[in-house]
Amino acid sequence: MLTTFKKSILGGAALLMAAGVFASAQATEISGAGATFPYPVYAKWAEAYEAKTGVKMNYQSIGSGGGIKQIKASTVDFGASDAPLTKEELDEAGLVQWPMIMGGVVPVVNIKGIKGGDVKLSGQVLADIYLGKITKWDDKAIADLNPDLKLPSEAISVVERSDGSGTTFNFTNYLAAVSPEWKDSIGVNKSVQWPVGVGGKGNEGVASYTKQIDGSIGYVEYAYALQNDLAYTQMQNKDGEFVSPTAGSFAAAAANADWANAPGYYLILGNQPGAKSWPITAASFILVHKSQDNAETAKEVLKFFDWSFKNGSDIADKLDYVAMPENVVDMVEKTWTADVKGSDGKKIW
Amino acid sequence: MSVKQFRPAFDRGFHNLTFGLAMFVLVLLVAILAFLVVGSIPVLKNQGLGFFISAEWNPVTDVYGALPAIIQTLITAVIALLIGVPVSFGIAIFLTELAPAWIARPVGVAIEMLAAIPSIIYGMWGLFVFAPTFGTVIQRWVMANLAPLPVIGPLFASPPMGIGIFTASIILAIMIVPFITAMMRDVFTTVPAVLKESAYGLGCTRWEVVYRIVLPYCRAGTVGAVMLGLGRALGETMAVTFVIGNSHRLTASIMGPGATISSSIANEFVEADSKLHTSALVTLGLTLFVITFIVLAVARLFLLRLKKQAGH
Numbered sequence: 001m002l003t004t005f006k007k008s009i010l011g012g013a014a015l016l017m018a019a020g021v022f023a024s025a026q027a028t029e030i031s032g033a034g035a036t037f038p039y040p041v042y043a044k045w046a047e048a049y050e051a052k053t054g055v056k057m058n059y060q061s062i063g064s065g066g067g068i069k070q071i072k073a074s075t076v077d078f079g080a081s082d083a084p085l086t087k088e089e090l091d092e093a094g095l096v097q098w099p100m101i102m103g104g105v106v107p108v109v110n111i112k113g114i115k116g117g118d119v120k121l122s123g124q125v126l127a128d129i130y131l132g133k134i135t136k137w138d139d140k141a142i143a144d145l146n147p148d149l150k151l152p153s154e155a156i157s158v159v160e161r162s163d164g165s166g167t168t169f170n171f172t173n174y175l176a177a178v179s180p181e182w183k184d185s186i187g188v189n190k191s192v193q194w195p196v197g198v199g200g201k202g203n204e205g206v207a208s209y210t211k212q213i214d215g216s217i218g219y220v221e222y223a224y225a226l227q228n229d230l231a232y233t234q235m236q237n238k239d240g241e242f243v244s245p246t247a248g249s250f251a252a253a254a255a256n257a258d259w260a261n262a263p264g265y266y267l268i269l270g271n272q273p274g275a276k277s278w279p280i281t282a283a284s285f286i287l288v289h290k291s292q293d294n295a296e297t298a299k300e301v302l303k304f305f306d307w308s309f310k311n312g313s314d315i316a317d318k319l320d321y322v323a324m325p326e327n328v329v330d331m332v333e334k335t336w337t338a339d340v341k342g343s344d345g346k347k348i349w
Numbered sequence: 350m351s352v353k354q355f356r357p358a359f360d361r362g363f364h365n366l367t368f369g370l371a372m373f374v375l376v377l378l379v380a381i382l383a384f385l386v387v388g389s390i391p392v393l394k395n396q397g398l399g400f401f402i403s404a405e406w407n408p409v410t411d412v413y414g415a416l417p418a419i420i421q422t423l424i425t426a427v428i429a430l431l432i433g434v435p436v437s438f439g440i441a442i443f444l445t446e447l448a449p450a451w452i453a454r455p456v457g458v459a460i461e462m463l464a465a466i467p468s469i470i471y472g473m474w475g476l477f478v479f480a481p482t483f484g485t486v487i488q489r490w491v492m493a494n495l496a497p498l499p500v501i502g503p504l505f506a507s508p509p510m511g512i513g514i515f516t517a518s519i520i521l522a523i524m525i526v527p528f529i530t531a532m533m534r535d536v537f538t539t540v541p542a543v544l545k546e547s548a549y550g551l552g553c554t555r556w557e558v559v560y561r562i563v564l565p566y567c568r569a570g571t572v573g574a575v576m577l578g579l580g581r582a583l584g585e586t587m588a589v590t591f592v593i594g595n596s597h598r599l600t601a602s603i604m605g606p607g608a609t610i611s612s613s614i615a616n617e618f619v620e621a622d623s624k625l626h627t628s629a630l631v632t633l634g635l636t637l638f639v640i641t642f643i644v645l646a647v648a649r650l651f652l653l654r655l656k657k658q659a660g661h
Contacts, residue, residue, distance in 0.1 A: 062619050063620045065622040069622060155508040162596070162608075162617075163617060164408065164617060164620025164622070165620065187409040187410070188409070189408055190620060191617065191620065192407070192408065193405065193409065193597070197596065198512055198596060199596050199606070199616070200595070201590060201595070201615075201616055208477075212477075212480060212510075212511065212512070213484070213508075213510045213512065214484075216510070
């Protein structure tokens, strides 16, 4: 009895050791942390990349602020943020930043009898709802935008993100762009002092609150709106046209973005002109250190993103994100060559 | 070494070992307190005592005030106790004094299992099952019938979202019931049977035995059980974060969304990237630490007074 017990322990230990050897022989693993917004697409890219190259990419979607903190502390190989850092912030921390993927933030509603795309909103009305100035669904301002729709006289329950997030940054950035009152009284940040409403944690939290609460309005990243079958709204864009959130309308907004003249790629895609542009389009960014102590790992990181730029657009399309256009990819890779170096000063890319 | 020589040496070793373990707790406590105090310095320097009395919480302008979180932490804990304590007391009395064995056993096991459910499960159940039902059934009625009342009306005025301070309090109450019950039951079973039998022999009713024999005998233990529940209610994090609505606002309504100290920390710590924001959250932690300390101290004093009255 005892011997079998001993044997099985020994056997187990041997197995564990073998597994350990196997794992360490199985080459590199790169790690990143940050934004929740691009998480679905990064996860799928990582899966496809690992199947092809055996290199494992481990991404923790802990939020943009967390990503910035982790890369500053060098606990991960790259950070990810939905809110770009300014050129000064980048220089101060010795970081390089580039846009990796684009998508959209989408207002979602839960009103009885209203399907996705039924309700039209303007930026001004959306801001007034989030300011607590419009409190009922049959308010004149909403009714005027939706003459064909019979909206209930129901209280609007506002849902927002309770944790800091790049999604909130892009959303408040848009509200500030269309509403001077929002800009002055609330401002733009990854978390703000919401005048009304309940806060859910993460895109999932907002999605589930919006689903639970009758008469609610929330904002989530597009993929979460689709996955949760939430009714999205149409939005009036800068050109005065009503558009639905689609990969096409995100791309239209991105087409007008002037990346070449944005130092450190600091550019926000909200409220871009163009008849087809979705007004709350957002890019998500990757951050790495300029000076890399471990050049090999850094090279693996860049190889992963290079592969994703060049082979990842199908996956991105399927998940309703928009891949970066080729000219931007070229620009980004030139930045890698120029700015990302080993600690000995040697080029990595 | 002979056995005679060995034993005192072993005893001394054992004494030192246990002494070291006990001291470890003190060192740990001091270390945590020191961490909290040091972490609090930036925001307290910046905002002074205003931090504790301001209701503004604004990461954009880096202005932080803890008042809503402090008040709502206390409110949720107190409501949870008001609901939870009588229920637990009832269950514990039933189990120890009234129930036949065939029912006392399964109910007792059920209570222990309830106590073992992780808090995040309570949170998920609260969000997906309890909150929608509470919102559509109870809150709609409350809003229509109680909210228009003068004076107390504003207490209940809030859209029927099912998510808010009161929902969080109810979930907390459900969570602390098994703890308090299990402890009270264990305490009640320590009453010597001979005491109770004598009382019955004198012609006491069941209620009189409970009220005049069991309760006085178990006073300290009962208070301890309640304090344990209160401590858990004050510090509970995940379940509350799910159902309280997470908004830093002072409202008159107990039906509306709010935030407790621990839910604020859980929500914002990862994303707090300004130094003051992190510090403000650490200071919230320190505040909770102090509040819990005060609660425990008050409980101790209360027990001391009870003991004196009882003439021990």
